[in-house]
Amino acid sequence: MGQAVDDEATTETAAEPGTASRRQVIGRAIGAAGVVAVGGVGYGVARATEPGGSPSPPASSASDIVPFYGANQAGIATPAQDRLAFAAFDVTSGSAQAFQVMLGTWAAAAAQMTKGLPVGAVDNNPQSPPIDTGEADGLSAAGLTITVGFGPSLFDHRFGLAGKRPAALADLPTLPGDGSLQPARSGGDLCVQACADDPTVAFHVIRNFARLARGTAVIRWSQLGFGRTSSTSDSQQTERNLMGFKDGTRNIKAEAADDLRDHVWVGSETDQAWMTGGSYLVARRIRMLIESWDTDYLSDQENVFGRFKTSGAPLTGKSEFDTPDLAAKHTDGTPVIPLNAHIRLAGPETNNNQKILRRGYSYTDGIDSATGLLDAGLFFLAYQKDPRRQFVPIQTRLGHQDNLNEYIRHTGSALFAVPPGVSAAGDWWGKSLFA
Incomplete structure (x- = not known):
């Protein structure tokens, strides 16, 4: 990885006067309409064509395409797709211009990919690398969304952004259960979340963004996810996590405009105007000790969650969406929903009515070589307007009391400020960060 960065930097600086570097050539070929211009460097736009031929028709229909441009970034309140490719990047260049050029190039490429198109013009020149890596050629857009965020570490001396760091982007404190966190799976200057209904389409984003970032940023860590674990729309059923339970039944839905306003989208309360219309993302890699879980009695599993495993109903109800009755007691006076049940501790009733929007995915990364046990679990993604008031107190409560803690380990953690959408x-x- 480091060698690739060094080679790219050499390519950038060693170009003869009047000639374009490889990354400039790529950048100029990317986009869907207009030109991205930063510091006098133009990055043009072209649709993919073959030499001497007409543009190939896109494989996507309107139903496959989620609009890229908008007031808010897609991939937050968008109905959750089936697959995830996620990566955190560290910026290696100290040049603010190079960083802006990279973001502009990424945005132009994203506008193409979310329509099911290659990242730029295809000229089939045998003497140069292809503009697009090609693995998604012929596939539809598959509902692709691309969401980008900025980590706390970006707001240091490198680009003069320290004064523009939002108060809500305060570093996460050490939380109960953080003893297994791995630095190699945590943090990052930037994040890219690619969600789609096709795993190749999602991976295509991370691969091409990493390629376009060479000389400016490198991947710090990445995670693939399969099987969404919560619904973000009334039109979706609630899926199950790897423990076999429905997860995120009471999640904020895209149709709940009041909840999105009150709990997800940053509004006038922010101390940094550039974040208005954005949100804050907490990403946690949560390994499940599923071999131990699989030996537990069904009744105990249901008491851990506070729900029936098959129906997903709370222990006080008959259907999944029944409101949990936290006051209900057995004839012996003990709570029907145990005091340390996950559903009780995570619910808004016990957290000052705070809610978060979850977009988690199951993951599996082979086995733990030290134990031979499966390395699998939940890649937890949660959006909110202020992690200090939402995620931190909720997770503190869970970390201290949740019976689920016996079967999980938090192995990765990161926080990102997700700015508003790209307008055009x-x-x-x-972009306004550098205005």
């Missing part, structure tokens, strides 16, 4: 061609994420 020529715009990019957080």
Whole structure:
């Protein structure tokens, strides 16, 4: 990885006067309409064509395409797709111009990919690398969304952004259960979340963003996810996590405009105007000790969650969406929903009515070589307007009391400020940061 960065930097600086570097050539070929211009460097736009031929028709229909441009970034309140490719990046260049050029190039490429198109013009020149890596050629857009965020570490001396760090982007404190966190799976200057209904389409984003970032940023860590574990729309059924339970039944839905306003989208309360219309993302890699879980009695599993395993109903109800009755007691006076049940501790009733929007995915990364046990679990993604008031107190409560803690380990953690959406061609994420 480091060698690739060094080679790219050499390519950038060693170009003869009047000639374009490889990354400039790629950048100029990317986009869907207009030109991204940063510091006098133009990044043009072209649709994929074959030499001497007409543009190939896109494989996508309107139902496959989620609009890229908008007031809010797609991939937050968007109905959750089936697959995830996620990566955190560290910026290696100290040049603010190079960083902005990279973000502009990414945005232009994202506008293409979310329509099911290659990242730029295909000229089939045998003497140069292809503009697009090609593995998604012929596939539809598959509902692709691309969401970008900025980590706390980006707001240091490198780009003069320290004064623009939002108060809500305060580093997460050490939380109960954080003893297994791995630095190699945590943090990052930037994040890219690619969600789609096709795993190749999602991976295609991370691969091409990493390629376009060479010389400016490198991947710090990444995670693939399969099987969404919560619904974000009334039109979706609630899926099950790897423990076999329905997860996120009471999640915020895209149709709940009041909940999105009150709990997800940053509003006028922010101390940094550039974040208005954005959100804050907490990403946690949570390994499940599923071999131990699989030996537990069904009744104990249901008491851990506070729900029936088959129906997903709370222990006080008959159907999944029944409101849990936290006051209900057995004839012996003990609570029907145990005091340390996950559903009780995570619910808004016991957290000052705070809610978060969850977009988690199951993951599996082979086995733990030290134990021979499966390395699998939940890649937890949660959006909110202020992690200090939402995620931190909720997770503190869970970390101290949740019976689920016996069967899980938090192995990765990161926080990102997700700015508002890209408005049109020529715009990019957080552009006003450098105004």
